[in-house]
Amino acid sequence: MSQQSPATPARWRFTISRNSLTLAVALWMLLTMNGTFWRVVWDGVGGWSNDNKWFLASLPLFVLCWLFGLLSLLSWGRATKAILGLLLVVSAAASYFMYSYGIVIDSSMLENIAQTDPAEATELLSWRMAGWFLLFAGLPILLISRVRLLQRGWKRELRGKLGGIALALLCIGAIAATSYQSYSSLVRNHREIRLMLVPSNVVAAAHSYLKHQFAAPLKLEVVGADAYRLLPGGKPKVMVVVVGETARAANFSLNGYARETNPELAARGVINFEQASSCGTATAVSVPCMFQNVGRDGYKDSMANSREGLFDVLQRAGVGVLWRDNNSGCKGACVREPYEDVSHIEVDAMCDPGECHDEVLLNGLQAYLDSLNHDAVIVLHMKGSHGPAYYKRYPAAFEKFTPVCKSNQLDRCQQAEIVNAYDNTLLYTDHVLAKTIDLLQHNSQRLDTGMLYLSDHGESLGENGIYLHGLPYAMAPSEQTHIPMLMWMSSGLEKRQGIAASCLEAKGKQPVSQDNLFHSVLGLMDVHTEAYHADLDLFRSCRPPTDGKYAKHLLQQEQTKY
Structure with missing residues (x-):
């Protein structure tokens, strides 16, 4: 029997699969970082006055499957823990500013952030923000650091990854099929909710922003090449x-x-x-x-x-x-x-x-x-x-x-x-x-x-x-x-x-x-x-x-x- 290395004490450590860790992070984001999203959704569906109780009950499961699928697509192999940790930090930041200022996250907002000078950025810092990060990102990252992931061959790991994503998509499809009218009505009448679900809003905004930033440079378009005026007379x-x-x-x-x-x-x-x-x-x-x-x-x-x-x-x-x-x-x-x-x-x-x-x-x-x-x-x-x-x-x-x-x-x-x-x-x-x-x-x-x-x-x-x-x-x-x-x-x-x-x-x-x-x-x-x-x-x-x-x-x- 192998002995535990003194540098890595067994205390606090537990072993799970990558899919299980991804699901746990998705559940954490669902429960702690999406208060703004759930408030808008709840108002949009009419709350308890909505007669379709299955639709109300299925909403958390639908979103959980969506977040699990998204996180699974983004986190692979040995980088799984690091990527999930980064997503927790980014998601904590997005949820803080959405909750505190009522903003939404899109590519324009990311452009604003990118063009904010250091003096403007420091005005947003606060002890409350630090506490928010420690609770909603620091705590789960600490727990992730104590996790040992199951080591399996890459073929088995890939099958597990693809199987998890397929199961999430199947769940989403089945839920949508049973309440299609309710879901389509919600999305059609409240398009802003796509900009509120953390971290999918950040991922979509980052994709759009980076696509624009790394697009091939455009040739400068000339405007008013024919511009002229009379030779000025009188005072400047x-x-x-x-x-x-x-x-x-x-x-x-x-x-x-x-x-x-x-x-x-x-x-x-x-x-x-x-x-x-x-x-x-x-x-x-x-x-x-x-x-x-x-x-x-x-x-x-x-x-x-x-x-x-x-x-x-x-x-x-x-x-x-x-x-x-x-x-x-x-x-x-x-x-x-x-x-x-x-x-x-x-x-x-x-x-x-x-x-x-x-x-x-x-x-x-x-x-x-x-x-x-x-x-x-x-x-x-x-x-x-x-x-x-x-x-x-x-x-x-x-x-x-x-x-x-x-x-x-x-x-x-x-x-x-x-x-x-x-x-x-x-x-x-x-x-x-x-x-x-x-x-x-x-x-x-x-x-x-x-x-x-x-x-x-x-x-x-x-x-x-x-x-x-x-x-x-x-x-x-x-x-x-x-x-x-x-x-x-x-x-x-x-x-x-x-x-x-x-x-x-x-x-x-x-x-x-x-x-x-x-x-x-x-x-x-x-x-x-x-x-x-x-x-x-x-x-x-x-x-x-x-x-x-x-x-x-x-x-x-x-x-x-x-």
């Missing part, structure tokens, strides 16, 4: 596009919100667009999308890096561009343009340890304006109202609404505290936008200036148990898609463009979206191209008619002089 024209972060229209007092979150903008004579919508519900989608000319319906994630956008067209027509960033990058929208990261320049009056407040975007901007002798478009990308640590997004002087939630565990705070902190971020955004307008107004003797502000997407603050943003657009609440958008123009720019203020005020009552940005900026900068569509230009109908062909003829005449 400067348009500042401020891209907000996570601001929702519902909490802007300019849109009728009861609290005064826009006191300074209200005194600046801005044109407010009350019914503006976003292209997506996450920065990684909305930012590149808004600077394309394909619109939300035509946008694909691959276009961020494979298709030219607004800044390429502007530069081709001779307009200078600059992107200044206090966020986590332009998500592919500015890869061929001058770029300045101002998020870590350490200006004492504007920065706290680890991050700078959005006023830093204006630091040094006057010097840049002084250097301009040509038309230019400047983008200021704000940190805005990025959560969950809203209380970090504004200086102490702007903590007007109290008490505030000073935790990243939003479901542990009172909703009123979350809203208070969030509204303070908007109050500070109002201040930064007002300062931007004042800076442009100060330069209006030498420059014709304007500012267009729009947020990338909105935010959920606990309504219906949902926090943050990033839900698939089709199921996202209006809080995540209805965004603030506003415009300010100097009197010089307004006169030069011939824009009727009364017409713009009427536009402010009409539905608009990020789809309008590309065409509106080209129109204001007098850029002519086939990529421009006048019907999407917010200001075109408020300006005198122009003849693009005649303008091109004048340009050709000017060029023949040289």
